[in-house]
Amino acid sequence: MKIIFDDVSLSxxxxxxxxxxxxxxxxxxxxxxxxxxxAGKSTFLKLAGKILKPDSGSVxxxxxxxxxxVSPEMKIYDNLTAEENxxxxxxxRGKILSAEKISELGERxxxxxxxxxxxxxxxxxxxxxxxxxxAILLSVDAEIWLLDEPTANLDDAGRxxxxxxxxxxxxxxxxLLATNDKFEIELCNEIIRLPL
Amino acid sequence: xxxxxxxxxxxxxxxxxxFLIGMRRRATFAAMMMFALTAVASLSLSTGGxxxxxxxxxxxxxxVIFFAAxxxxxxxxDDEATAGTLPTLKLYANAQAILFGKMIYVFLSxxxxxxxxLPIFLILFDAAIENFFLxxxxxxxxxxxxxxxxxxxxxxxxxxxxxxxxxxxxLFPITLPIFLPAISLTxxxxxxxxxxxxxxxxxxxxxxxxxxxSSILFxxx
Numbered sequence: 164m165k166i167i168f169d170d171v172s173l174s175x176x177x178x179x180x181x182x183x184x185x186x187x188x189x190x191x192x193x194x195x196x197x198x199x200x201x202a203g204k205s206t207f208l209k210l211a212g213k214i215l216k217p218d219s220g221s222v223x224x225x226x227x228x229x230x231x232x233v234s235p236e237m238k239i240y241d242n243l244t245a246e247e248n249x250x251x252x253x254x255x256r257g258k259i260l261s262a263e264k265i266s267e268l269g270e271r272x273x274x275x276x277x278x279x280x281x282x283x284x285x286x287x288x289x290x291x292x293x294x295x296x297x298a299i300l301l302s303v304d305a306e307i308w309l310l311d312e313p314t315a316n317l318d319d320a321g322r323x324x325x326x327x328x329x330x331x332x333x334x335x336x337x338x339l340l341a342t343n344d345k346f347e348i349e350l351c352n353e354i355i356r357l358p359l
Numbered sequence: 360x361x362x363x364x365x366x367x368x369x370x371x372x373x374x375x376x377x378f379l380i381g382m383r384r385r386a387t388f389a390a391m392m393m394f395a396l397t398a399v400a401s402l403s404l405s406t407g408g409x410x411x412x413x414x415x416x417x418x419x420x421x422x423v424i425f426f427a428a429x430x431x432x433x434x435x436x437d438d439e440a441t442a443g444t445l446p447t448l449k450l451y452a453n454a455q456a457i458l459f460g461k462m463i464y465v466f467l468s469x470x471x472x473x474x475x476x477l478p479i480f481l482i483l484f485d486a487a488i489e490n491f492f493l494x495x496x497x498x499x500x501x502x503x504x505x506x507x508x509x510x511x512x513x514x515x516x517x518x519x520x521x522x523x524x525x526x527x528x529x530l531f532p533i534t535l536p537i538f539l540p541a542i543s544l545t546x547x548x549x550x551x552x553x554x555x556x557x558x559x560x561x562x563x564x565x566x567x568x569x570x571x572x573s574s575i576l577f578x579x580x
Contacts, residue, residue, distance in 0.1 A: 236448075240444055
């Protein structure tokens, strides 16, 4: 499985972000995307996931490959409980989550869903929301993971859980990790450095 | 897209989610109801109990429904965009599922609005219905068209900075071909005259056009 960038260019107004980029992102490893603020890390991930269309060129991967993401821009529903959020996104991907599965997901991300499962997300701290986003990521069985500064709001225990999960998942997925965190960069098998 | 490929389960999931959030927030729904109630009460007071021609009565009913609906439908996508959930929804759900999930939710909200306001309207204007089934069919077809056009217009205006004013301005010309026959048919349902089935056909065809156009255009938004 791979994502192919074919002569991709993208500008925002007069600001050219990418010019004639051609590369292949292969599965089975964690690919880090680093660069200074404004270098286009988040934009690169959006292009890779076909969330954003390039001005010219194309990004290709098989249509049947599913994407999941953790990003500061992608919010969960504050008016839904943690369980309802999980069930909703799993539903969208044709998954039915049992109570046991929800409990297991909570354990994997370090969020006690037996206690907080019926609590609306609006009452969650930023870190708890981030953990819920991870639980959603894990629940939907996507082949491509787009992770944009995924541990920014997590404590050490949360970070450890997250690193364990992405290392366990890397063999069967394409994982793109946009980060400037040195520890996260060390986890990556391949690094794409974006110039400013 | 084949019918068997259509993401019905995603549509159901989005509808369920919107219904759940709608029940919890209630603000949008309350705004629609209050707008309709205020408008009907004001119109009724201004006529002072005088006889109102069926044609004018029918027009007033649809004007109230149009503007009350505008107050609710305008936020269909804007609420998600403001909360930051729209990018997440777009990532996990098929675009057509988002459109139809929202469209059905809007339609059901408008049905609830009409069930609420129609009896009040009839009582305050002392209007009698001579052909109930015609009124039912007219309202059903009218609300389908309004839901289809409204959902697409709400998607179009999500990124606009003056969406409050823009929404009804854009929606009105799109829904006019639905409202004109709807007003005529509603008048007939009040007077009990012979039904012009051609008008029902016009409404049905225009509903189908609006749904199809929304479905085609939504992929490009």
